[in-house]
Amino acid sequence: EEEDDDQISSKDLSAHSCRYCGISEPSTVVMCNICKKWFCNGRGNTSGSHIVHHLVRAKHREVTLHEDGPLGSTVLECYSCGIRNVFVLGFIPAKADSVVVLLCRQPCASQNSLKDMNWDQENWKPLISDRCFLPWLVKIPTEQEQLRARQVTAATINKLEELWKDNVEASIADLEKPGIDKEPSQVQLRYDDGYQYQNIFGPLVKLEADYDKRLKESQTQEGIEVRWDTGLNKKTIAYFTLAKIDSDMKLMHGDELRLRYVGELHESWSAIGHVIKVPDNFGEDVGLELKHSSNPPTKCTSNFVVDFIWKGTSFDRMQQALRKFAVDDNSVSNFIYSRLLGHSGADDVTFRINNPPKHFSAPNLPDLNRSQVYAVKHAIQRPLSLIQGPPGTGKTVTSATIVYQLVKINGGPVLVCAPSNTAVDQLTEKIHRTNLKVIRVCAKSREAIDSPVSFLALHNQIRNMETNSELKKLQQLKDETGELSSGDEKRYRMLKKQAEKELLDAADVICCTCVGAGDPRLSRIKFNSILIDESMQSTEPEAMVPVVLGARQLILVGDHCQLGPVVMCKKAAKAGLSQSLFERLVVLGIRPFRLEVQYRMHPELSQFPSNFFYEGSLQNGVCAEERKLRVDFPWPSPECPMFFLVTQGAEEIAGSGTSYLNRTEAANVEKITTRFLKAGLKPEQIGIITPYEGQRAYLVQYMQYQGSLHSKLYQEIEIASVDAFQGREKDIIIMSCVRSNEHQGIGFLNDPRRLNVALTRAKYGIIIVGNPKVLSKQQLWNNLLNFYKEKKVLVEGSLNNLKESMIQFAKPKKIVN
Amino acid sequence: NKEPEKTEEDMEFEAMFDKLAADSYQERIKELPKVTTRDIPVPISTKTVKKTYEQLQDVDETKTDSVPFVLMVRNTKSGKQQFRNFIAPSDSELAKNLKMQEQKIKEE
Ligand SMILES: [Zn+2]
Ligand SMILES: [Zn+2]
Ligand SMILES: [Zn+2]
Numbered sequence: 017e018e019e020d021d022d023q024i025s026s027k028d029l030s031a032h033s034c035r036y037c038g039i040s041e042p043s044t045v046v047m048c049n050i051c052k053k054w055f056c057n058g059r060g061n062t063s064g065s066h067i068v069h070h071l072v073r074a075k076h077r078e079v080t081l082h083e084d085g086p087l088g089s090t091v092l093e094c095y096s097c098g099i100r101n102v103f104v105l106g107f108i109p110a111k112a113d114s115v116v117v118l119l120c121r122q123p124c125a126s127q128n129s130l131k132d133m134n135w136d137q138e139n140w141k142p143l144i145s146d147r148c149f150l151p152w153l154v155k156i157p158t159e160q161e162q163l164r165a166r167q168v169t170a171a172t173i174n175k176l177e178e179l180w181k182d183n184v185e186a187s188i189a190d191l192e193k194p195g196i197d198k199e200p201s202q203v204q205l206r207y208d209d210g211y212q213y214q215n216i217f218g219p220l221v222k223l224e225a226d227y228d229k230r231l232k233e234s235q236t237q238e239g240i241e242v243r244w245d246t247g248l249n250k251k252t253i254a255y256f257t258l259a260k261i262d263s264d265m266k267l268m269h270g271d272e273l274r275l276r277y278v279g280e281l282h283e284s285w286s287a288i289g290h291v292i293k294v295p296d297n298f299g300e301d302v303g304l305e306l307k308h309s310s311n312p313p314t315k316c317t318s319n320f321v322v323d324f325i326w327k328g329t330s331f332d333r334m335q336q337a338l339r340k341f342a343v344d345d346n347s348v349s350n351f352i353y354s355r356l357l358g359h360s361g362a363d364d365v366t367f368r369i370n371n372p373p374k375h376f377s378a379p380n381l382p383d384l385n386r387s388q389v390y391a392v393k394h395a396i397q398r399p400l401s402l403i404q405g406p407p408g409t410g411k412t413v414t415s416a417t418i419v420y421q422l423v424k425i426n427g428g429p430v431l432v433c434a435p436s437n438t439a440v441d442q443l444t445e446k447i448h449r450t451n452l453k454v455i456r457v458c459a460k461s462r463e464a465i466d467s468p469v470s471f472l473a474l475h476n477q478i479r480n481m482e483t484n485s486e487l488k489k490l491q492q493l494k495d496e497t498g499e500l501s502s503g504d505e506k507r508y509r510m511l512k513k514q515a516e517k518e519l520l521d522a523a524d525v526i527c528c529t530c531v532g533a534g535d536p537r538l539s540r541i542k543f544n545s546i547l548i549d550e551s552m553q554s555t556e557p558e559a560m561v562p563v564v565l566g567a568r569q570l571i572l573v574g575d576h577c578q579l580g581p582v583v584m585c586k587k588a589a590k591a592g593l594s595q596s597l598f599e600r601l602v603v604l605g606i607r608p609f610r611l612e613v614q615y616r617m618h619p620e621l622s623q624f625p626s627n628f629f630y631e632g633s634l635q636n637g638v639c640a641e642e643r644k645l646r647v648d649f650p651w652p653s654p655e656c657p658m659f660f661l662v663t664q665g666a667e668e669i670a671g672s673g674t675s676y677l678n679r680t681e682a683a684n685v686e687k688i689t690t691r692f693l694k695a696g697l698k699p700e701q702i703g704i705i706t707p708y709e710g711q712r713a714y715l716v717q718y719m720q721y722q723g724s725l726h727s728k729l730y731q732e733i734e735i736a737s738v739d740a741f742q743g744r745e746k747d748i749i750i751m752s753c754v755r756s757n758e759h760q761g762i763g764f765l766n767d768p769r770r771l772n773v774a775l776t777r778a779k780y781g782i783i784i785v786g787n788p789k790v791l792s793k794q795q796l797w798n799n800l801l802n803f804y805k806e807k808k809v810l811v812e813g814s815l816n817n818l819k820e821s822m823i824q825f826a827k828p829k830k831i832v833n
Numbered sequence: 834n835k836e837p838e839k840t841e842e843d844m845e846f847e848a849m850f851d852k853l854a855a856d857s858y859q860e861r862i863k864e865l866p867k868v869t870t871r872d873i874p875v876p877i878s879t880k881t882v883k884k885t886y887e888q889l890q891d892v893d894e895t896k897t898d899s900v901p902f903v904l905m906v907r908n909t910k911s912g913k914q915q916f917r918n919f920i921a922p923s924d925s926e927l928a929k930n931l932k933m934q935e936q937k938i939k940e941e
Contacts, residue, residue, distance in 0.1 A: 095873055
């Protein structure tokens with residue numbers, strides 16, 4: 017190590033030396049245009065050159081070559097359109113001439129945009145190849161130079177990039193400083209007390225919050241064009257298209273954005289609004305409802321900037337819940353406190369119920385099957401219960417019935433939560449049907465968003481209260497004029513608060529999202545009974561937000577065999593934040609009560625998931641006849657609406673120069689899809705699942721341009737990742753596997769929970785397109801492939817002539833976890 | 834002969850790289866209607882582009898295993914065409930392609 021210091025003493029390092037390894041030979045370095053740091057084009061022992069590592073980790077995409085490099089000081093950009101994103105840039109040579117020009121792949125290098133025939137369009141090549149810049153643009157440091165330089169691993173690079181997010185001037189030496197790069201404590205199975213629980217989860221929530229904040233705040237976009245409109249509520253709505261959002265970040269209804277005007281036709285202006293429309297299949301527009309009195313420059317339409325506003329509310333509420341759990345004896349009952357900490361054993365404790373119900377169903381809901389009745393009985397008698405609902409087993413109806421019975425036995429209010437708004441809305445609707453008084457509490461920012469249960473939302477119920485005529489008048493005035501005098505506003509708020517209290521006090525059931533349970537409007541209410549649906553999809557701190565509102569009886573509904581919560585910060589996920597409370601309680605030995613009859617899938621479709629994920633316990637509540645698709649389709653085995661289409665097309669690097677895709681699979685998916693559409697299926701009946709973003713993008717395009725039917729039809733078909741389909745169903749699912757090799761990394765194919773979700777979305781039929789040779793290396797896939805083979809639905813050939821495939825499988829590797 | 838075992842961070846980096854590239858491409862597809870492109874005629878006499886003395890020397894030094902090329906760029910400020918000489922190794926795709934094209938023409 018001392019030797020290293022001799023070789024590269026920091027004094028000698030010129031301004032343009034590689035920030036990772038110190039190499040400073042001008043012909044080998046490139047400057048990042050965004051942060052002005054220099055990096056070399058050598059890769060050391062990593063799988064990409066240092067400059068590419070930086071661009072990827074920092075999500076920067078523009079560079080300038082060094083003045084003394086092979087090409088002199090040059091900003092890399094498309095000769096034709098000027099775009100500088102190096103990830104879409106490539107070059108084409110002239111035919112039979114030694115002149116070369118840089119062009120972006122789309123549209124400039126594409127077939128119909130180049131008019132001069134002397135350019136050799138066919139030979140477009142990306143500037144980055146094998147995760148290095150082409151050596152004629154930036155030289156690769158010699159082996160000797162690389163050996164003499166500081167040796168950095170991908171891990172070090174990652175840490176340094178993380179450090180730069182807080183301190184742009186940090187250096188490798190700073191990584192050695194104590195305190196930096198401390199790994200957070202791992203979550204545990206058991207905790208001494210609420211303080212220890214808080215001490216472990218608090219920092220993880222903070223990590224996730226910081227990550228989320230950085231992500232949002234780095235998404236500012238310039239050059240936005242705006243179209244103005246006015247909503248029914250008289251508020252101004254700005255419509256615009258966002259070009260680039262990190263695909264990790266989903267724009268959601270209710271998100272806050274700041275719109276700024278930076279042009280010269282109007283004085284500078286900015287205002288905050290809520291997103292009321294997000295891009296979907298039918299358009300790329302974002303709709304932003306501006307707050308009152310923002311006086312937008314509606315004469316101007318261009319030169320706007322959009323900032324994403326980070327709101328820490330949900331994280332703050334989790335931290336508050338953790339604190340309350342630690343310090344407030346009344347936050348939960350003693351029993352639940354010790355169970356959540358993993359203290360007392362898993363012994364069964366039941367309440368005595370004085371007047372046990374005779375019927376375990378609820379008015380206007382379907383009659384329950386045996387396992388559902390037992391689940392209701394089980395839940396209402398216990399202070400803590402886990403109800404496991406495999407796909408299609410009527411989880412929502414069971415939950416609604418439990419809530420109904422709880423209100424009948426103990427009176428209200430019962431608090432009902434789920435992590436997502438969609439799940440809450442579904443449950444709200446079912447509970448409302450039983451004639452209980454239900455209130456849906458929405459975040460203020462979501463009040464403008466329509467949902468099937470809007471009429472049950474607190475803010476709408478207040479408007480419809482007959483009794484309060486003064487509030488009604490003020491509300492009317494506010495709606496008409498947009499604003500009230502300050503006196504009226506004060507009075508209005510006071511009356512509104514009163515009305516809210518009145519309504520909430522009279523409610524049998526209050527429904528909201530988990531973080532919504534931290535709403536100040538609910539803080540004064542004590543909830544003895546709390547039910548959390550889809551609870552495997554919430555992190556523990558998220559689930560704690562409702563729990564600490566007084567839980568004496570807690571019912572968690574979920575399925576630990578399906579996907580868990582999404583945690584963006586890798587550090588936090590690794591430390592265990594992505595494990596749900598449901599899962600931990602199962603590990604602690606609390607037996608989940610399982611619903612056993614599934615009503616979604618054709619019996620043939622449920623067999624494999626039942627055997628491999630639910631110990632063969634799933635029974636079918638639908639028969640083959642009810643799930644027979646009455647359209648003409650060449651199923652290889654007519655009684656078994658599924659097959660695996662063996663497709664051995666090479667996986668390749670997509671034309672953008674980078675992302676993997678599989679053209680043969682895409683072509684097969686298109687043929688199958690078209691066949692279904694021609695047979696009379698509607699686009700919304702079909703779902704296409706693919707794990708790989710490159711393949712998703714390719715499929716979307718391929719179907720639109722190559723599909724033999726109208727492109728509109730293909731546009732309306734949902735093509736997404738497994739995760740996007742969780743909790744939902746489609747009549748037909750087509751899955752394109754693309755590949756499965758060791759550096760898949762994202763864990764699509766080796767996470768059994770994800771495979772379970774993928775296999776259990778379809779009601780009528782499922783088709784998997786993939787390469788058995790590669791997939792069979794994984795144990796679970798090997799089982800699946802053998803299952804298809806035994807059913808004689810492992811096939812190859814064209815759709816009109818499917819034949820049983822005799823392909824040999826690979827030996828599965830031992831699963832290393 | 835297997836590649837050395839990749840670390841978790843390497844695999845993560847590769848996945849992130851793929852994602853960034855795919856995102857970039859998709860974003861580009863969305864922007865397409867807004868993009869204004871300019872036509873690019875192939876310069877007629879690139880072979881006679883004046884070279885600086887230094888560059889001439891460079892070429893002299895070039896061994897037979899490299900091929901001289903010209904990159905056409907647009908000056909960021911003036912928007913004018915400019916030419917940058919560079920050398921590509923003769924086993925590079927760029928050089929191979931040129932050789933092939935020249936051969937084709939000869940055959941015709
Ligand atoms: Zn940078
Ligand atoms: Zn370097
Ligand atoms: Zn271009």
